[in-house]
Amino acid sequence: MVRARDGESRSGETDTGMSRLALSDGDREARNWFVATTESLGCSTTVDSMGNIFAVKKGKYKGPPTVVGSHLDTQPTGGRYDGILGVCAGVEMLRVLHEEKIETRFPVGVINWTNVACSEEGARFPISMVSSGVWAGQIPLEQAYSLQEVGGGKQTMKQELERIGYLGTMESSFSAMPIAASSIAHFELHIEQGPRLESQEQKIGVVHGVQAYRWHTIQVNGRDCHTGTTDFANRSDAMLTAAKMILHSHRLATKHSCLASTGILTLKPGSTNTVPGFVRFSLDIRAGEDDRLMMLEHELKVDFDKIAKNEAVDDLSESGTIGRGCTVEWTLDAPSEAIEFDENCIRCVDESARDLFGDEYEKFTQAMISGAGHDSVFCSKVAPTSMIFVPCRDGVSHNPTEYCSPTDCMNGAQVLMGAVLRYDVLRAQRSSM
């Protein structure tokens, strides 16, 4: 049985949260702790050319390890749970196996992935989950190496890997990993980063996949004019038009059970008494299935065009003066298809949760899909994968106030270890795995 522990791997800790940017000195300390601790628990460790650290404990038979993976690096002003919980729960699993002298059938291990912090945006280098991406063959190594720090720094990712001593010699690749002839299986424990488990008073989310998202930049072109001297009928008000589009995206997303959000908006020229002729805003749309997402996007494109031209879309232009109209341009910044996790991995997680909760399994567990991206997205491209979610207070993440109770952390770690051990048994039963 896993236990709550204290006092480990606190490099980068701030008064209220964590600031442990990828490949910083604090990250080096945490990596050194990870290597020393896992080796003391009987693992051999390997660092690949992206700085991903693989800690693997031998089993009775040879073969690729069944692994737990997440990340120790954080947002600039992050919390103590995002990523860290997943790695620490893996280390706790290793400790239990070591202390209880449990020998698994196949090797098991823990991976600390490099530069993951933040669900979809690298917190220090501008591609998140970049190193599981390289490992999974989804991102070219040279592209990853040449990434330059965001926020004014000049170092590249390769320079910083070298500087902190974590530029490994092993090729970062799921096929080249010497410990694995074929692919490993990957389990990841993570805080939900949303409010559903907490608001429904549930403890474990059995994650079946990751929703699709598409990020767009929408540009609305109108015409600057004086707010005092130009009547409504003679305006091409880009801000009013953008406001209608933002409201409409929310309504259409509601209709299709999708999500739509605007997190960035800039306008020009930007003075109180000038109607803006230019607005650019981000539109992040998400859905559990690709088809549904594309349907939403198609309808939004048709309707935004009408809104720009002041044609009728629902009641949006009613009760207001019809102006001269604007034009609208879409730019697709980041598409991400929906992910379905591996059936066997999901079953292992589910059964592990049943073990933990017994009769209260139904009460405390829900099947869900992940709203955000994780390393498991890239891993799932090349290896059987699934995830476990635990509640976080008020759904808050990427913030120093991020919190997951010790009990919830323990529950998650217990389900995680149970899933790995079940998968280990399953592999032995089924030679095909």
Next chain:
Amino acid sequence: MVRARDGESRSGETDTGMSRLALSDGDREARNWFVATTESLGCSTTVDSMGNIFAVKKGKYKGPPTVVGSHLDTQPTGGRYDGILGVCAGVEMLRVLHEEKIETRFPVGVINWTNVACSEEGARFPISMVSSGVWAGQIPLEQAYSLQEVGGGKQTMKQELERIGYLGTMESSFSAMPIAASSIAHFELHIEQGPRLESQEQKIGVVHGVQAYRWHTIQVNGRDCHTGTTDFANRSDAMLTAAKMILHSHRLATKHSCLASTGILTLKPGSTNTVPGFVRFSLDIRAGEDDRLMMLEHELKVDFDKIAKNEAVDDLSESGTIGRGCTVEWTLDAPSEAIEFDENCIRCVDESARDLFGDEYEKFTQAMISGAGHDSVFCSKVAPTSMIFVPCRDGVSHNPTEYCSPTDCMNGAQVLMGAVLRYDVLRAQRSSM
């Protein structure tokens, strides 16, 4: 009769427009031209302690002059007509009086006001129309003197007045002006800065007053959350709430025949995958009458509160998922009451337009109110005042593409001179004036 002329006062001219910031070297050149030209046309010039230049030509009788006033300084990327047309038309009037050897009954003059550029925002120093404001006793001299340049410069307005040699010794005050025992009368010719005259194919706007405006900053407080992991019901989306408010302000303003505009909007934290918990936007509302404006403001306050709380306001929250709600705060930045111009001045302009257009007066002339503020607003507090508008292409102003045809400039200057001469006659007829 006035004539179109070319080649005067081109300091600060750019390829496409004008950049003659108040108290810049270019402004000094234009001022020197103004002083030399008006003196050559028989005027004596006086500079007051705000750098306002009064060029006055004697009449048959003593008394305060009937003046034409506007400004030679411009926006950083301004046009060739905003303000400049009014001063140049005044100079043209002086030239006609001089060349035709016309002696007015009372003195007449032309004023170049300091730091006016932009209808309500100083383009170089951050209070517009500041110098007619000091002259009219509406702004304290010391406040004006200590104004510091916007955009990074360190100079104060007083330092720059000294530097270019236009810090006059005469007190800037309507009562201290040695040429005026009581107040002058003030006429101002200006481009409309809006599209009404042009779109109705009219030539002269007889301006009866200036609409009231109130500038507010609206702050919407929600809560940051992840766009992928937080469902609509659990969001406090400040951007969606602001979008509803902006749309609603347009609708309510339409209902009350007012104006409402948002020209500035900022949000935090500002990333594609974070629902913003903070939005701040400007709201510029305007109406011809103070009462109507205050009624609009009152309704907006009640409704914005409801919108923030997700209570029903029209159909705004229909078809969308109801979230957790936000709070809203209002800050009043700049109130400006409606101005009614002087009845006699308005009549003089009107009759002068009738003289110019004869039978086509109805076709080419409309009574209007000014959407933007002008020096005439401050002047009207202490002196009989009115304005004349001429069309500008597409309603564009504060922009290098600003354009008023030579014929429209001539029409405006003709009506301006006619109004001044009519007022001069009226003064002689009515001793009370």
